[in-house]
Amino acid sequence: EAEVAQSPRYKITEKSQAVAFWCDPISGHATLYWYRQILGQGPELLVQFQDESVVDDSQLPKDRFSAERLKGVDSTLKIQPAELGDSAMYLCASSYLSGQGYEQYFGPGTRLTVT
Amino acid sequence: AQSVTQLGSHVSVSEGALVLLRCNYSSSVPPYLFWYVQYPNQGLQLLLKYTSAATLVKGINGFEAEFKKSETSFHLTKPSAHMSDAAEYFCAVSSSGGSYIPTFGRGTSLIVHP
Numbered sequence: 001e002a003e004v005a006q007s008p009r010y011k012i013t014e015k016s017q018a019v020a021f022w023c024d025p026i027s028g029h030a031t032l033y034w035y036r037q038i039l040g041q042g043p044e045l046l047v048q049f050q051d052e053s054v055v056d057d058s059q060l061p062k063d064r065f066s067a068e069r070l071k072g073v074d075s076t077l078k079i080q081p082a083e084l085g086d087s088a089m090y091l092c093a094s095s096y097l098s099g100q101g102y103e104q105y106f107g108p109g110t111r112l113t114v115t
Numbered sequence: 116a117q118s119v120t121q122l123g124s125h126v127s128v129s130e131g132a133l134v135l136l137r138c139n140y141s142s143s144v145p146p147y148l149f150w151y152v153q154y155p156n157q158g159l160q161l162l163l164k165y166t167s168a169a170t171l172v173k174g175i176n177g178f179e180a181e182f183k184k185s186e187t188s189f190h191l192t193k194p195s196a197h198m199s200d201a202a203e204y205f206c207a208v209s210s211s212g213g214s215y216i217p218t219f220g221r222g223t224s225l226i227v228h229p
Contacts, residue, residue, distance in 0.1 A: 004158070006158075009156075040124075040221075040222070041221050041222065042205050042207075042219030042220050042221050042222050043159070043205075043219050044219075045216055045217075048216060055214075056214065056216060089156075091158055091159070093158075093159075101147040101164060101166035101209070103149060103161045103164055104159075104161075104217065105161075106151075106158030106159040106160070107158050108156075108157055108158045109156070109157070109158050111156060
């Protein structure tokens, strides 16, 4: 069964360092999402891609976060510099298309701890 | 605009008892509704979804949910809880009013006692 791949699974970094997360969606899925999930809360959208284009990044803290999906396949989310408040689970999800009830398939996530 | 409210951050049941997890939504246009399950340190897995085809939706692992427009609810149920059902459950809504970007509830932690 096809799955969304994410790496690393766990990342510990010091404040002010740079970190990067990678996501490989299910083959053929045009839409890719990055979510941040703080412990005890639901996922919150950071950025949505349709192929290689950003559809929505209104909740992405652009002063320190960046995301790209250059060839419309895999994607990288970067934080520079990391802050203590960035400690969270970062989830990647993909769907065949956006809208009309297409469900999202989630990867296992990257647990980030900033010290 | 769209939103989801999950009543009860924790629900505790005995093994074999009925599971009921509550979800109320707000949407100005017809919504799509989803229930996801999340086990510790894992991603979310889809349990079931409502896409207007039928108000009673059956999902995986014996779960089902009923869409009630008059009550703006989409509660998740399972007749008999298993120990393996212990996890975090998230309700989500998407609609044209939110550009079809899902909005998730805060989650309900299901605890199953032997």
